[in-house]
Amino acid sequence: MNVAAPRSGLMRGLYIGYMLAFFFYLAAPLVAAAIFAFNDSQFPALPWKGFTLDWFFGREEPVIGLFHDRRLMAGLINSLWIGLIVSALAVVIGACNAFLFERKSFRFKSALYVLMIVPLVIPGVILGISILVFSSMIANGVSDAFWWEWDFLRPGVLLVILGQLSFLVTITTLVISARLRKFDIALEEAALNLGASRVRVLATVTLPYLTPALFSGFVVAFLVSFENFNTTLMLVGSDAPLTITMYDRMVKVGSTPVLNAVSVFLMVGSGLLALASVFAQRPRRGEG
Amino acid sequence: MKSSDASRLTLILLFTPFALWIILLVILPQIGVGWLSLREKLGPREYAFGFGNYLDFFREPIYWNTLLRTAWISVLVTILALFIGFPVAWYIAKIARQRSRAALFLMCLIPLWVSDLVRAFGWILLLRETGIISGALQWAGLSSGPVELLYNDITVVIGMVYTVVLFMIVPLVSTLDGMDNALLEAGYNLGGSRLTVFRRIVIPYAMPGIVAGCIITFMLAAGSYLTPILLGGKNSMWFTEQIYEQFVTRYNWESGATFGVLLLVFTSGVVWLGLRLTGQNLASTVAKE
Numbered sequence: 001m002n003v004a005a006p007r008s009g010l011m012r013g014l015y016i017g018y019m020l021a022f023f024f025y026l027a028a029p030l031v032a033a034a035i036f037a038f039n040d041s042q043f044p045a046l047p048w049k050g051f052t053l054d055w056f057f058g059r060e061e062p063v064i065g066l067f068h069d070r071r072l073m074a075g076l077i078n079s080l081w082i083g084l085i086v087s088a089l090a091v092v093i094g095a096c097n098a099f100l101f102e103r104k105s106f107r108f109k110s111a112l113y114v115l116m117i118v119p120l121v122i123p124g125v126i127l128g129i130s131i132l133v134f135s136s137m138i139a140n141g142v143s144d145a146f147w148w149e150w151d152f153l154r155p156g157v158l159l160v161i162l163g164q165l166s167f168l169v170t171i172t173t174l175v176i177s178a179r180l181r182k183f184d185i186a187l188e189e190a191a192l193n194l195g196a197s198r199v200r201v202l203a204t205v206t207l208p209y210l211t212p213a214l215f216s217g218f219v220v221a222f223l224v225s226f227e228n229f230n231t232t233l234m235l236v237g238s239d240a241p242l243t244i245t246m247y248d249r250m251v252k253v254g255s256t257p258v259l260n261a262v263s264v265f266l267m268v269g270s271g272l273l274a275l276a277s278v279f280a281q282r283p284r285r286g287e288g
Numbered sequence: 289m290k291s292s293d294a295s296r297l298t299l300i301l302l303f304t305p306f307a308l309w310i311i312l313l314v315i316l317p318q319i320g321v322g323w324l325s326l327r328e329k330l331g332p333r334e335y336a337f338g339f340g341n342y343l344d345f346f347r348e349p350i351y352w353n354t355l356l357r358t359a360w361i362s363v364l365v366t367i368l369a370l371f372i373g374f375p376v377a378w379y380i381a382k383i384a385r386q387r388s389r390a391a392l393f394l395m396c397l398i399p400l401w402v403s404d405l406v407r408a409f410g411w412i413l414l415l416r417e418t419g420i421i422s423g424a425l426q427w428a429g430l431s432s433g434p435v436e437l438l439y440n441d442i443t444v445v446i447g448m449v450y451t452v453v454l455f456m457i458v459p460l461v462s463t464l465d466g467m468d469n470a471l472l473e474a475g476y477n478l479g480g481s482r483l484t485v486f487r488r489i490v491i492p493y494a495m496p497g498i499v500a501g502c503i504i505t506f507m508l509a510a511g512s513y514l515t516p517i518l519l520g521g522k523n524s525m526w527f528t529e530q531i532y533e534q535f536v537t538r539y540n541w542e543s544g545a546t547f548g549v550l551l552l553v554f555t556s557g558v559v560w561l562g563l564r565l566t567g568q569n570l571a572s573t574v575a576k577e
Contacts, residue, residue: 003476022376118314125528130548233513266406
């Protein structure tokens, strides 16, 4: 008998009812966003007019599907490559941070560790404006002093990457540190005793052990980057990523079923990636 | 001597990316915003330094009312998320069987990975005048005409609890998971009632998780942009919207920076107070996976 469970049958029934209601609440808006992507109508609303895939593949006005909508596809591609660059950088810096905080001792370590976590508790909008303000200051400075126009420091892809990187590094650091902490240092020592060089130990013992965490840090960073809105909004230039493009469409054109198609695409894509990262983190056989 | 040189070199190599990241992307930008907030615009290319932008903020009731409103709705959202999330976390960590536990936890996480925008869009489709719930009410004969359920505070709160409740559940589950049921048994055996056991054993044990969840939830709520604006409409009066408006629409960066500093000071103040009152620290709560 589980002591944590309610004792009476009635209470247990109520509890299960509550859980069902909760998951219904979680699912309702996602289902609503998904279902109208397949409705053969100009508006994402009832009544149901029959199943269609036109909002994904349609080519002609007035039904231009997601995959033939030039601006949405451009947004998707921007999101993809911004996400890849940002996550790669975040994993590299995060791995360095993990080794720094797990393996090294130095002065002010605990204070610097808190500083490393701080970006996680700064609202995204503020990270966005701070990067915007700082880079504009530099750009204005070089423009006044040397008459150079550093356009890459004006809102655009580079700033979006820097803005997202400012907090993603914290996330990847935490993911990678968690696994590095569980690593048995005796394995490295054994390899060193057997005559391997430091670099070789790192490449053949430590990094293979860390690979699942590196992968899952990459996926998490990619997903967060892909869906980020608040920080990106302040830094975006002409090459807007998908969430910004979709928001623009929503505000200017109003809701159309093509946005539902985008939603379905995002749900499926991020669901699959998230599952991949969960499975990568799973302990394999023979591993403690 | 040689090995200590090598270890010094690796320390420097590992420290450099950290230092570059934290200084260039976090510390200096924040200082930049602070500096900009102290700069007063007198005329074109004419500036003075002082607290004028802050005085403007306090002189204009609409600004500080917006901040207060953001604050209390965020607190409300945090409390609601705790009360809604705790039973769910308890069920996942303590009641569900080993197998269904992982599945339930994953089900909680899936909406986490869907963009805020998609969730807000889903709520719009459900709640607007031509939406599903309005249609269902008319169909059931409970209402004679279309019902507009968007653009009010209750909707904003519901939508925000939805976006943040998962961040409450995750730390709660990981804390409660570590609690041994023997603690509960011991409590009951010593004659404690359900309430006493809950109050004296469960809550103190879960405190790090509760604090971590509340901090993240509060930060996300106070810093959120999409949900209040899309569900609250034009009159949502949300502070991040003011910041955006100052920066982008009015191009008044000085006052936008001032608002940014105020929001940051305010949210960090609440976080600090929460940590202080519960005797926790940032590293042990937020960073604990």
